[in-house]
Amino acid sequence: MQTLLDSTALARGWQLGDGHFTTMHARRGRVRLWPLHQARLMAACRRLHMAEPDWAAIDAELTALPDEGDRVVRLTLLRGPGGRGYGIAGCGATQVALNVSPFPAHYFTWRERGIDLGVCEGRLGSSPLLAGLKTVNRLEQVLLKAELERRELAEGVVLNEAGRVMEAVTANLFWRKGDAVFTPELANGGVHGTLRAWVMGELGERVQVVSAPLEALQDADEIWLTNALMGLVPVCSLAGRSLGGDYSITRALQQRYEQID
Incomplete structure (x- = not known):
């Protein structure tokens, strides 16, 4: 599907960043966690006061995706x-x-x-007005990705x-200390990822949403990353400090995740 876009709508997108998106993993023609x-x-x-699209038409397009292994769907x-202007x-x-x-x-590796x-x-x-949203303005992420490339890092923790x-x-980011599991509080920034939501649903009240300093992460027994494409990725070391190779929760969640569409 490549819907033709009105040029003025495109103008709002590239001039004002007036839009949002989601990136999905299609496996064998089925979008996971749709x-x-x-x-x-x-x-x-709702938060951007934007009219909802024709969901039935979108569902039809997603259902018609070819069965061709793994694909990225944006x-x-x-x-x-x-x-006119901002109005x-x-x-x-x-x-x-x-x-x-x-x-x-x-990502499989x-x-x-x-x-x-x-x-x-x-x-x-x-x-705070945009916290949690995945708007089409990703300039902070562009600059942070440039830093990763310059420093030859696979990924990096970002502080506010x-x-x-x-x-x-x-x-998104999770960590475990002992039996307690934590994820950052995102009231003033960040993205509420779909796989973050899935993990929080799987672990329930065990997950504590916290505003934590970097020292809390450095003291963790286990850290893992989540997004809709990479899935659940264990962290071997943080800033050069080995985490000891205990990926118990990450591996258990990976097994559950592989069982769903």
Whole structure:
């Protein structure tokens, strides 16, 4: 599916970042965790005062995906044409683009072997109006990814301007200390990932949502990353400190995740 977009809707997208998206893993023609992706898109539409798209048409396109192994599916929603400047009054129906691309095969290796995690020098700014949303403006992530490339890091922990742990550059973050499991509180920034939501649903009240300094992460017994494409990835070391190879929760969650679409 490559829906034709009105040029004025495109203008709002690239001039104002007026839209949001989700990136999904299609396996054998089926989008994994589609209900969680749809729920996040619906919530974003409400928060951005954007009309919801034709979900039946989107469902039809997703159902028609070819059975071709693993693919990346990106669904982008842009505010419809109309309005002037920042104004949204009179904007038309939300515009939809669905793009399919090859799957990054190295994620399978990451899941099996784990990765070494650095700590980014760049910080995420506070943005409570957009906290949790995956808007089309990803410039902070572009700059953070440039830092990873410059430092030759696979991934990195990102702190906010107050020095609290937020997420990784392209993933959400969990850690375990003893029997307790933690994930960062995202009221002022970050992205509420769909796999983050799935993990929190699986672990229930065991997960504590916290505002934590980097020292809490450095003291962890186990750390793992999540996003819809990489799945669940164990962390072998943080900033050069080995975590000892105890991936017990990560491996258990990986097994559960492989059993679902």
